[in-house]
Amino acid sequence: MAKYIGRRLLYSVAVLFVTSIIVFGLSRAAGDPRHIFLTEYSTQADWDAWGKQYGLDKPFIIQYIIWMGNAARGDFGTSLRDHVNARLVIQERIPATLQLTVGSFIMAIVVGLPLGVMSAVKRGTLWDYIGRTWALLGQALPPYWLGVMLVLLFAVVLDWLPSGRKGDWTHYVLPAVTLGWGAASGMLRLTRSAMLEVLDSEYVKLARAKGVGMNGIIWKHALKNAIIAPLTYSGLLLGGLLTGTVITETVFSWPGLGRLAVTAVFNNDFPVLTGVVLLVTVIYLTVNLMTDVLYAVIDPRIRLT
């Protein structure tokens, strides 16, 4: 078990390393940062002083270590747009993204899990039909287009819900549905196939033969055994939702990390963008790592492979 966790941890660190090398390498490929910070009135002495202060005169690998060291302390540099520490800009956007992610996560589970169970149990009925259509559309619907169409229907035509930005609870509905839609369909698909498999098993047949009621079989015997895959999937889901916020927040002008990253691209605000990317990568990897460990705890067979 310890060996398994250790190996997983090692992968996560490796991915973080690779991502940070990509980000850092690209940032240096873009040119010497002094070109951005120093004006045409700066002297050669200023240039050298900056180089010394930020280690720009040192070889690439040393520069990377300095940069990573700063990043680990939350110092990504000064935002080129707001002229304050990028960390402050990023920090104030975190709550909005977390609220949105949690909201859509809840939606994915509340909709996906029961509908998946119903779809499997009532196979071939209307429930199954609704479930499978949702699963199919979840894969094929462009998430941003779904968001735009929801705005069109519920904000423009019907005028029931606000079209974007933060506010009272009604402002959460459309963004959370947009972000959670695909996740719910994934959850539904997994629950459905796991339930179908379990319902076909010997012990369910035995329970049925012994005269256990249908509700007892579904919720006690079948779901308990079918839940492992959806449960671990929900961990991966959280990571996926986090990166999905880039799209949803752009559609709804939601003041979170994803929107910050996109606007940073257009403002050429590199410190902010690198900060967001590294932060999200760390959270994403941590969630995935926790999922893997949770999986191994619940299902001992995983540890052996």
Place this chain on the structure above:
Amino acid sequence: MTITSEIIKPIDDVSKGRLQTAYGWFRTYPVLPVAIIVILLIAVAFAELITSHDPERANTLDDNEIAPFWDSKGSTEYILGTDHLGRDVLARIIYGTRISLLVGVSVLVVGGVVGTSIGIISGYFGGNVDEVLMRLVDMTLAVPFILVALVVAIILGNSLTIIVILLVMFFWTAFARQIRAETLQLKTMDYVAFSRISGASDIRIMYKHILPGVFSTLIVISTLTIGTVILVESILSFLGVGVPGPTPTWGAMIADGRNYLTTGWWIAFFPGIALLLTVLAFNFLGDWLRDTFDPKLRQLVR
């Protein structure tokens, strides 16, 4: 995941009406998906013949935001209306097909070659080679793709080549995993052993005996993946880091239309429908190909 799995083979019965036979066909073969894909290919090849409108420029200065033809304010000149700059929406959708399919196909060709090679090498040699390559797959899948794409866009700018390279760097994994699993089975076959006994080199065995064996899997994965590739490309376009304008792309059209929902809903609506139908068509065709030619893949694909 599939609806096509419920396929019922039609019984050839002369007493059946023509309508019923057509319905049987419809259920057995992916008629609709293939029809949609053929329409897409025609749009790609003959865009200039189908529409006389310029997708990148308006005809006149005051033709902006004209409604589709069935609207009282619409005209048959612009069947699906015009956008905020007066450009024909239908023409832009038709020309947009080019970018979508060009990106989709090139990513699959390059990614397919890279992924298949890595998959075969990984499965054939096993051991440390396999371990390293499969960890590489794991690592690629763990990178938050869209965010990295944003970083690349800010530095290298956005062009068709960069988009394709970016997508290849991510989508080769889809091939590598499945092809490796397939290779693991194939290499235990007797004909592979005979070939080795008769002195064939590793490269020859991989090329002559393993590759033909994984070919059907390759086709199935390509078809199942192309929809996702097109979808991701459109996401990049929507975020403004895809193929740069004024070249029409479906994602960028939806991004434009988003700002004109109150006055011109059709600008964002129709490109999305085109995208949805395209992705659905490829997914259905892929499902059908898998069920028909490669049933054992069902267990591999989640």
